Amino acid sequence: MDIVPDTSAVIDGRVSEQVARDGDVGTVLVPEAVVGELESQANEGRETGWDGLAELQELADLADEGEITVEYVGRRPTAAEMSGAGEGDIDAVIRDIAAKHGATLLTSDAVQAEVARAKGLDVEYIEPQTTDVGSLAIEQFFDDSTMSLHLKVGVKPMAKRGDIGDMHYETIREEISTEKQLKEWAHDIEESARRSPDGFVELDQPGMRIIQFRDYRIAVARPPFADGLEITAVRPIVKTELDDYALADELRDRLAERQRGVLISGAPGAGKSTFAQAVAEFLADSDYAVKTMEKPRDLQVGPNITQYTELGGSMENTADSLLMVRPDYTIYDEVRKTSDFRVFADMRMAGVGMIGVVHATRAIDALQRLVGRVELGMIPQVVDTVVYIEAGQVHTVYDVTTEVKVPHGLMQEDLARPVVVISDFETGEPAYEIYTFNRQVVTVPLGEDGEGGRDTGVDRIAKQEIEREIKSVARGRVQVELQGQNLAVVYVEEGDISYVIGKGGGRINEIEDRLGIDIDVRTFSEKPGGPGGDGGGGRDGGGGQDAGRIVTPEVTSRHVIVPLEGHEGETVEVRAGGDYLFTATVSRGGEVQVSRGSAIAEELEEAIDRGQQITVAPQ
Known part of the structure; x- marks a missing residue:
């Protein structure tokens, strides 16, 4: 009886098993399509490819001993057929070879078997083997307190051990792991998952395979994805109610x-x-x-x-x-x-x-x-x-x-808006508020962080917004001091007083109405401590904070766009030359867009024109 094995039968080692069991196998016709698929899988670092190639070597050894005759038939699959292997393109090539040679198709793939029977082919379907596997070789490293095991070529075996919340990453054996050992352990894990009803392959990608075996979640990483063969096994150490x-x-x-x-x-x-x-x-x-x-x-x-x-x-x-x-x-x-x-x-x-x-x-x-x-x-x-x-x-x-x-810390009734209130479930006391402040989404801590109205989230945001508003009309340095929840003193240069206050106080009144805070405008010469005071002109939003990530904004016809890929959904502070400009939430597209013509955009564009370094830091 001549047989044509498909890829599943070769990977599972069922061809040599058939020869050993029956002994009357005539010629084993191995499709070149099977060889091509196995070679592709092996090149991608998949264990299935290596298992299949090992089975072909076993068939070659049996042929040398005169037990069987092996012939490689058909053509290599095309690139299109290889890319469509998951859609059945390779299986179709193998069925055509079985039909052409009048041979029996040997498969462990139930779908392949049913399609071949429907086409009138002789089919021998062998169920994939599942056995009750005992323990894994790596279980020797686990004890009752071990949550995870970390094995890598050239490194001593490590494990996280202890109680939940008090884990310690420690060496568990002084002998350095060799590549041969890790290959044996990886093979044991993958074979056990394949043969046991308690195991399955969760993810199989080039260089990474994730296996669930009983209560162990095991990741096997290989080059080029990892710089060396590595096995990480995790399991729960406690079950609670x-x-x-x-x-x-x-x-x-x-x-x-x-x-x-x-x-x-x-x-x-x-x-x-x-x-x-x-x-x-x-x-x-x-x-x-x-x-x-x-x-x-x-x-x-x-x-x-x-x-x-x-x-x-x-x-x-x-x-x-x-x-x-x-x-x-x-x-x-x-x-x-x-x-x-x-x-x-x-x-x-x-x-x-x-x-x-x-x-x-x-x-x-x-x-x-x-x-x-x-x-x-x-x-x-x-x-x-x-x-x-x-x-x-x-x-x-x-x-x-x-x-x-009205958000906590603001006083004007006309500043009422939808506010997301985050309260302590046990006490009912508000802990945070999230709301839109001057077109920006802000998260403001309350409670203990807000006692006394000093250095709270709302204070910091208020100072930043006041400074930004005044800076949009002032030409020199600006410094803001909060005197209470609804009162601030702003220090500016002598020549900027008239610009900030405006004719008849119109401009400062407009800013006060917009922010809901009374603002007293003074010169730096009036500041306690003399001209310049205690560091006059320093930007409150930038002092002592992380320098942040350097970015290059893009100026379009309608927006100034700050690229922040990788920070989607985060709240960030944008600064120019270390000075605070504004706070914003990064969009789903990984950027912050500021409409041109707004005070924020103008200040940002001026900083770009002056060649100042634009940086962004998480809030």
């Missing part, structure tokens, strides 16, 4: 009351995913249909919670499918990119309860990552609760609402 956390009763009531939008934030290793698992289990036990969206899938949840990953390489597709499934709550682990936040917001606005896991070093940072990605007024509808995890415990919980009010 919601009752194990502070504010458990209050959070239970809040989550069970109705579908909500929740961000679980914290630093890496703080215990965010562990808390998310506890929440998921609680919701599932509270008669809610719960699903997860993960890439890779590593939450340790019960079988009643279905775990979804990217569909067709896109979480947007996963979201579309989930809306048909109609879950009550979806756990989104992890929300990082702009597209993730958009999917999260879209599902939340569709009425699905959403719980997202976000990396953040402060609770407020998680919410600020929505700024620029979601319309400001929509934020409380998308996220109404923020839970910050630190050292494995609930550290802070924020309640997020919207009010139409």
Whole structure:
């Protein structure tokens, strides 16, 4: 019996296995298309390619021993066929060869088998082998306190060990790992995932393969993606229930009351995913249909919670499918990119309860990552609760609402606007406000940071805005001192007094009305301490801050554009020559646009014309 193996049968080693089992195999007709596909996979660093080439070598050895006859037939696949391998182009070439030679097609691919039978070919379908694999070789490095293992060629084995929130990165063996050892461990991991029903390949890209095996999430990185062969294995070290956390009763009531939008934030290793698992289990036990969206899938949840990953390489597709499934709550682990936040917001606005896991070093940072990605007024509808995890415990919980009010620190009633209020969930005290101030989205800390009205976020913003407004009409240096929540003293050069005040005080009155602050204009000679005072003329917005990233703005017919790719959604300060100009939120397109003709644009253009260095720093 002559056989034509396809790529799946060669990769799985089923051809030599067939020879050993039956012994009556005639000629093995290996399509050149199979060789081309295996060579391509090996060149991309995929283990499947190397496994297939090893099987071809095994067939060559059997041919040398006279056990079988091996012939390579057909043609090399074209570049178009190689690029369309996932669409079945290579499989079609292999079927044509089997038909031409009247041979039996040997495959472990169920789709290939069904198509070949439909075309009238003789087919032998061999089910992919799955066995109950024991332990992995790398499990020797794990103990009860090990959360992650880090192996790399030329480096001593390292591990993170300890309790949640108190992890230590430490050497666990003095012997340096060799390339041979890591190749053996990587092969053991990948073969175990292939043969065991408890394992699967989550991601397979050139240079990187991510495998889920039982409760281990394992990443195998190879050159050229990495500078050396590396294996990183992570597993959960504890499973918790919601009752194990502070504010458990209050959070239970809040989550069970109705579908909500929740961000679980914290630093890496703080215990965010562990808390998310506890929440998921609680919701599932509270008669809610719960699903997860993960890439890779590593939450340790019960079988009643279905775990979804990217569909067709896109979480947007996963979201579309989930809306048909109609879950009550979806756990989104992890929300990082702009597209993730958009999917999260879209599902939340569709009425699905959403719980997202976000990396953040402060609770407020998680919410600020929505700024620029979601319309400001929509934020409380998308996220109404923020839970910050630190050292494995609930550290802070924020309640997020919207009010139409005068922002904290401003006095004029006509300055009322929609304000996103972030309050401490336990005490009900406001902690932050987010609102639009003079066309800029600002986040202002309240509470302890705002006591006494000195050096608070609103003070800093007010000083910056006053200075910018006065600087737009003054020709010399400007210095601002706040005397209270609604009073400021501005010092300018003697010759600028008339320009700043304007005829009959019209110009300064206009600025006061716009900012809602009374402004007393004085000369530097009137400043306590004499002319120049204690550092007169220094820009309040730039002193003692990070020098920031140097940028080159582009001046178009309508805008001055500051490029800030990689900072989408962040709030930044723009400076010229170290002096503060303005604060803005970076758009989804990775830039800040300032309309030409505005005071900000004119000041920025003047700085560019003077050759001043334009820098941008996170706020």
